[in-house]
Amino acid sequence: MDLQEIERLLRAYQAGELAIGDAARRLANLHFENLEHTRVDHARAERQGFPEVVFGPGKTRAQIVEIVERLAARAPNVLVTRTDAGVFGEVRNVVADAEWHESARLIRIWRDRAERGTGEIGIVTAGTSDIPVAEEAALTAEAMGHRVGRIWDAGVAGIHRLLAEKERLRRFRVIVVVAGMEGALPSVVGGLVAVPVVAVPTSVGYGASFGGVAALLGMLNSCASNVTVVNIDNGFGAGFVASLINRRWEDGEATRVEP
Numbered sequence: 001m002d003l004q005e006i007e008r009l010l011r012a013y014q015a016g017e018l019a020i021g022d023a024a025r026r027l028a029n030l031h032f033e034n035l036e037h038t039r040v041d042h043a044r045a046e047r048q049g050f051p052e053v054v055f056g057p058g059k060t061r062a063q064i065v066e067i068v069e070r071l072a073a074r075a076p077n078v079l080v081t082r083t084d085a086g087v088f089g090e091v092r093n094v095v096a097d098a099e100w101h102e103s104a105r106l107i108r109i110w111r112d113r114a115e116r117g118t119g120e121i122g123i124v125t126a127g128t129s130d131i132p133v134a135e136e137a138a139l140t141a142e143a144m145g146h147r148v149g150r151i152w153d154a155g156v157a158g159i160h161r162l163l164a165e166k167e168r169l170r171r172f173r174v175i176v177v178v179a180g181m182e183g184a185l186p187s188v189v190g191g192l193v194a195v196p197v198v199a200v201p202t203s204v205g206y207g208a209s210f211g212g213v214a215a216l217l218g219m220l221n222s223c224a225s226n227v228t229v230v231n232i233d234n235g236f237g238a239g240f241v242a243s244l245i246n247r248r249w250e251d252g253e254a255t256r257v258e259p
Helices: 003-014 020-028 044-048 061-074 085-094 128-143 156-163 185-190 207-220 235-246
Strands: 032-034 039-041 077-081 099-101 106-110 120-125 147-151 174-179 197-201 227-229
Touching: 061 077, 061 085, 061 106, 077 128, 085 099, 085 106, 106 128, 120 128, 120 235, 128 147, 128 174, 128 197, 128 235, 156 185, 174 185, 174 235, 185 197, 185 207, 185 227, 197 207, 197 235, 207 227
Parallel strands: 120 147, 120 174, 174 197, 197 227
Antiparallel strands: 032 039, 077 106, 099 106
């Protein structure tokens, strides 16, 4: 249970700022709020370290706006991934401080900017075409309270570009490497550093790349033991897991799931 939220509601009721019916409704919705089309998981941050993130595809504009409005009322930071500028315009009408990030196609509400990391997360791309997925990872990690260092267009076709960043790479606490085509870059980075490398295959490439499957298989078969892999184009997932690796957990903050 979110004890801080319960205490806040009880104090508001005691002070006469909240009617008993409203207090009862808020308590009933403490873990999740049923909007009929969506059950908004308000307890996600308590369980997993960050509020529920809204995946845009398949949802109507009205659904996304309603979900974001409910999340933003209870959580300082909210993300909407894989969406468009039209949705952002409507979200901005209900949450004035929402940000639009064109490259990543991501909406971010970023009110809590406290630093929660033990170091800096590196985000590296093989090519410029991989930046949209990499930016999704970077924006996610920043919203989760981490410093991010970006290194763009350092693929194996010009390996000197990567080697020029060798000392900087070794200062990162965890590295997200984003690559399409044959997906070789994470293995090279993994061989240069002694930290976890989260590999992200992208759908960038010609026909035989099979929409990122070639890069995915190459990364899964990496001979670098510190490389792990997320799904094709999943910048959000890479940024999220890198943030958990880098996170400075306070005593008692990592909670168990109640049965």
